[in-house]
Amino acid sequence: MGWWLLAVAAVAAAVAATAATFNPVADTKATVTVQGQSFQARFTVLTPQLLRCEVVPVGDTFRDAATLAVVNRLLPVPRFTSSYSSDKTTLRIETDYLLVQYVLGSDARPFNESNLNITVKALSTTWKPGDKPTGNLLGTIRTLDKVRGPTNLDCNSMTKNELADSHCTMGLISRDGWTLVDDSSNAVLDNSSWPWIVKQAANSATCSLANDEKIDCNPKDFGGKAKCEELGCCYSASSSELRTPSCFYPRTLETEATAVQDWYFFGHGHDYLQALYEFTLISGQHPLPPRYTYGSQYSKWFAFSEVDERALVEQGFVEHRVPLDVLVLDMDWHTLYRYEKTYCHPHLDSWTGFSWNTNLFADPTRFMTWLHKKGIRVTLNNHPARGVQCVEDSYEAMAAFWNIDPKTNETVPYVLQDKDWATAFMQLVLEPVQQSGIDYWWVDYQQGEDLIAPSVNPTWWVNYVFSTDPNWWSGDNRPLLMARWGGLGNHRFGQIGFSGDVKTAWESLAFQPYFTTTASNVGGFLWSHDTGGFDGNPSAELYTRWIQWSTFSPTLRIHCNGKNPLHYHRDIWLFPYENFLIMREAFQLRESLVPYIASAAYDLYFKGVGLLRPMYYYWPEAEEAYRSDLQHEYMFGPEMLVAPVVTQGDNHTVAQSTVWLPQGTWVEWFSGRKYSGPTTFTKSFFLDEIPVYVPVGTALSMLDMSKAPLIGAAQQVPQSVKLMVFPPSGCGDLPMQRTSYYYDDDGLTTAYENGAWSRTAVDVKADHTSVVVTINPYEGEGFAQMPTSRTYLIQLISVWPPSAVTVNNVVVPFTDDDTDSSNVWYFTGNSLSVTVAINTPMPTSKPTTVVLTFGSDLQSALLATDFQRRVKVLQKCKDVLDSMWGTYYPDDYPSLLAGSQAGLSMTVETAFSVMSAFGQQFTQAKQEVQALADSEAKTHCLALLNALDA
Numbered sequence: 001m002g003w004w005l006l007a008v009a010a011v012a013a014a015v016a017a018t019a020a021t022f023n024p025v026a027d028t029k030a031t032v033t034v035q036g037q038s039f040q041a042r043f044t045v046l047t048p049q050l051l052r053c054e055v056v057p058v059g060d061t062f063r064d065a066a067t068l069a070v071v072n073r074l075l076p077v078p079r080f081t082s083s084y085s086s087d088k089t090t091l092r093i094e095t096d097y098l099l100v101q102y103v104l105g106s107d108a109r110p111f112n113e114s115n116l117n118i119t120v121k122a123l124s125t126t127w128k129p130g131d132k133p134t135g136n137l138l139g140t141i142r143t144l145d146k147v148r149g150p151t152n153l154d155c156n157s158m159t160k161n162e163l164a165d166s167h168c169t170m171g172l173i174s175r176d177g178w179t180l181v182d183d184s185s186n187a188v189l190d191n192s193s194w195p196w197i198v199k200q201a202a203n204s205a206t207c208s209l210a211n212d213e214k215i216d217c218n219p220k221d222f223g224g225k226a227k228c229e230e231l232g233c234c235y236s237a238s239s240s241e242l243r244t245p246s247c248f249y250p251r252t253l254e255t256e257a258t259a260v261q262d263w264y265f266f267g268h269g270h271d272y273l274q275a276l277y278e279f280t281l282i283s284g285q286h287p288l289p290p291r292y293t294y295g296s297q298y299s300k301w302f303a304f305s306e307v308d309e310r311a312l313v314e315q316g317f318v319e320h321r322v323p324l325d326v327l328v329l330d331m332d333w334h335t336l337y338r339y340e341k342t343y344c345h346p347h348l349d350s351w352t353g354f355s356w357n358t359n360l361f362a363d364p365t366r367f368m369t370w371l372h373k374k375g376i377r378v379t380l381n382n383h384p385a386r387g388v389q390c391v392e393d394s395y396e397a398m399a400a401f402w403n404i405d406p407k408t409n410e411t412v413p414y415v416l417q418d419k420d421w422a423t424a425f426m427q428l429v430l431e432p433v434q435q436s437g438i439d440y441w442w443v444d445y446q447q448g449e450d451l452i453a454p455s456v457n458p459t460w461w462v463n464y465v466f467s468t469d470p471n472w473w474s475g476d477n478r479p480l481l482m483a484r485w486g487g488l489g490n491h492r493f494g495q496i497g498f499s500g501d502v503k504t505a506w507e508s509l510a511f512q513p514y515f516t517t518t519a520s521n522v523g524g525f526l527w528s529h530d531t532g533g534f535d536g537n538p539s540a541e542l543y544t545r546w547i548q549w550s551t552f553s554p555t556l557r558i559h560c561n562g563k564n565p566l567h568y569h570r571d572i573w574l575f576p577y578e579n580f581l582i583m584r585e586a587f588q589l590r591e592s593l594v595p596y597i598a599s600a601a602y603d604l605y606f607k608g609v610g611l612l613r614p615m616y617y618y619w620p621e622a623e624e625a626y627r628s629d630l631q632h633e634y635m636f637g638p639e640m641l642v643a644p645v646v647t648q649g650d651n652h653t654v655a656q657s658t659v660w661l662p663q664g665t666w667v668e669w670f671s672g673r674k675y676s677g678p679t680t681f682t683k684s685f686f687l688d689e690i691p692v693y694v695p696v697g698t699a700l701s702m703l704d705m706s707k708a709p710l711i712g713a714a715q716q717v718p719q720s721v722k723l724m725v726f727p728p729s730g731c732g733d734l735p736m737q738r739t740s741y742y743y744d745d746d747g748l749t750t751a752y753e754n755g756a757w758s759r760t761a762v763d764v765k766a767d768h769t770s771v772v773v774t775i776n777p778y779e780g781e782g783f784a785q786m787p788t789s790r791t792y793l794i795q796l797i798s799v800w801p802p803s804a805v806t807v808n809n810v811v812v813p814f815t816d817d818d819t820d821s822s823n824v825w826y827f828t829g830n831s832l833s834v835t836v837a838i839n840t841p842m843p844t845s846k847p848t849t850v851v852l853t854f855g856s857d858l859q860s861a862l863l864a865t866d867f868q869r870r871v872k873v874l875q876k877c878k879d880v881l882d883s884m885w886g887t888y889y890p891d892d893y894p895s896l897l898a899g900s901q902a903g904l905s906m907t908v909e910t911a912f913s914v915m916s917a918f919g920q921q922f923t924q925a926k927q928e929v930q931a932l933a934d935s936e937a938k939t940h941c942l943a944l945l946n947a948l949d950a
Helices: 003-010 012-020 160-166 224-230 272-283 306-318 364-374 395-401 419-434 458-468 506-522 540-551 577-592 594-607 867-882 894-900 911-930 936-947
Strands: 031-035 039-047 050-057 081-084 090-094 098-103 116-120 125-127 179-182 214-216 247-250 261-266 296-300 326-329 377-382 440-443 481-483 495-498 556-558 634-636 655-668 674-685 692-695 699-703 720-725 736-744 758-766 770-775 789-797 804-807 824-828 833-843 848-853
Touching: 031 090, 039 090, 039 098, 039 272, 050 272, 224 247, 261 272, 272 506, 272 594, 296 577, 306 326, 306 364, 364 377, 395 419, 440 458, 458 481, 506 540, 540 556, 540 577, 577 594, 577 699, 594 699, 594 736, 699 736, 699 758, 720 770, 770 789, 789 848, 804 833, 833 848, 867 894, 867 911, 867 936, 894 911, 911 936
Parallel strands: 296 326, 296 556, 326 377, 377 440, 440 481, 481 495, 720 789
Antiparallel strands: 031 039, 039 050, 050 261, 081 090, 090 098, 098 116, 116 125, 179 261, 214 247, 655 674, 655 692, 699 720, 736 758, 758 770, 770 848, 789 833, 804 848, 824 833
């Protein structure tokens, strides 16, 4: 039994960089120690707003090891002072932001409400032990399995059993101005090349625990007492009581009896972003996931074969022009009953499996190769907790390793907390599957949350092992895993959060934006939800709205229970054509946003800020940022405010939704209308509209989908970038200047950790008659795949057609052919947008400057309206009225016809006059519809027209 230990040693160098980030011993200059007769206290000033407070009995040592939540304490020593009162009974520690007072009296004592207080200067708030966190902004829980609608996120209101099952984690930020993280009983990690749980040695106290305080240390009691003592656990003769282990750990570490206290005090006031950043300083950075995860993903619980999956790709996604980046194979990829009823001992659990079902996938490597050539990445579902059963290809090798006679068909128990077992499991059982070509695992762990070691739950630990396994992640590829939330510190593992089998309902959709943004308060940045819900067939309207929300969520992944007798499905091309077109547009929009999402994701790594950000991150003093009726609203990265429609619409699928816009001028992306904040309004939204708002002057980096592949575009380094520019036209913000940024890297490796990335600044300057867009030379070291030149598609919305356009002082001609391959510009009247197509590759190391000159004033109020929205509604009315030919005729609504084509009538010379006349034209169109004979078509048309002003 030595080869697996050699394997760990062989890859130690590969994980040395990871181990090097574990600096759990603080600089002694940052610590203040108080020595008493019975107890000793230590304060560590980690930052001016973050303190560690410890108490241990005299004779014990302070804990300097890494824990599951905290791995780094070696930070630059901040400025602070420490002093004692004249009678030496009170210690005073002061930073620029905090004041600590510890009353020793005649001796140092464990912290309590009478001897410790910390004042947060910014809010003039003083905290004492025992104070209730009334303003905590909450965190997240393990899963939303079987949940319909909202569920409780307040850990303080949960029972002990609920806490144990949910892994509920309270927020690191609070309106109180402070939060306390109690790390006293957390498990400790050693400093080996693959850090592992440090086991507490057995003693008379832990070996006398009641049965409900015991954790099974050696499942199935293999090796008996000798093996148990080797593991450092307690042993007693097998009990007749159910679920009472013979070899066991204590459930929690012995902190209460010995009065050990290990607290982290976050005293950041309402500087929430700083608090989250400083948490990553001590808990570790969130690694960047591979870029392909930002694209679209398909999943369904169904027994697909290779033929089925190929047809899904070719006849589904490709034929219907729907982007796809990741194919998720649910549990039927693996053997269930090994072709016939098999008698594994004690029984066969078909949920757990690690061998390809060759009835469905005769040649898995062939299939993986085909997918990868298409540009599609693959993940496999995995329920590991039942161990390695007798039907597995790897059973004999794993049984031999665990000293089981394979002839007995005895299941090799799941002992992932044992390092030798975990190493063998990864190499003998999982590596053969990985070598077939899969990209990452979906660990669908839902088989019990009994602790596997003191203070270690199985979800946290399986996430850790699967994401840090040095045998698989020993190269430069980015670790990735889809799994449920395990608790504080889980963010370090490059994890996409799997929220479980949520129920299909409007209430579930309505809860997901709040749930997802709130999770960012504890590092749960990248939740992935079953779009459409797992159980149930959503209506076309519900599914459309769910797709729209997922477009602006961390992950767009559709999934459902395809084995239900009701034949649930989520293929968007199986829904009514109108809904399909809207959903496909959302998929394509998501794909185009990958560069923006990848840029925003850099905030994960550098700042500890998630892709979805609650409004109070940026506007902590605005009461609207906390309102319960606005919990669906959030920032999507730094420059997009999203308020997805999450409620059912009327008979015309027009839904009312409330939006709050903070200080500043905002553009409603899909209508072009300008809003001056702060303002709160309730508005009607059509089914094809997603409420998205962008600050004026922003330049969003996007994929140029005309030059990107349909399948697998997300993983590619963009060779052509689209910039969506929102000038301050139609508002009083002229002149103005704003700078946006986009980051780039190879999208797959960890080279970015060593500086292999680029950042490009895009400046937008505007005055009354011009807009200048400058793409600056990239900053940073760059990376191996960095394009030396790029083409660009620059689109400006809500502007007049320009009188002149130049690129680097060279005049660019107008064209009415948007397929022209030279440098050209064209105008789309219905959206009042100008597009400059720079088809000549421009050096990325030099500036590219685009100047648009206008003959009409950009500050005209005509450009602040929702013109493009009204034109679209007029066209919808035309479509529905035309279907009533014989009852109505086109001559009955000439103004409606003219208004629906107003954009086509615009030229540089006529744009201003067309826009000036449009208001009256629209009024006449509405009057024409009102004059028509009554019908359902008329009622529908009027409902749409009236909704424009509702």
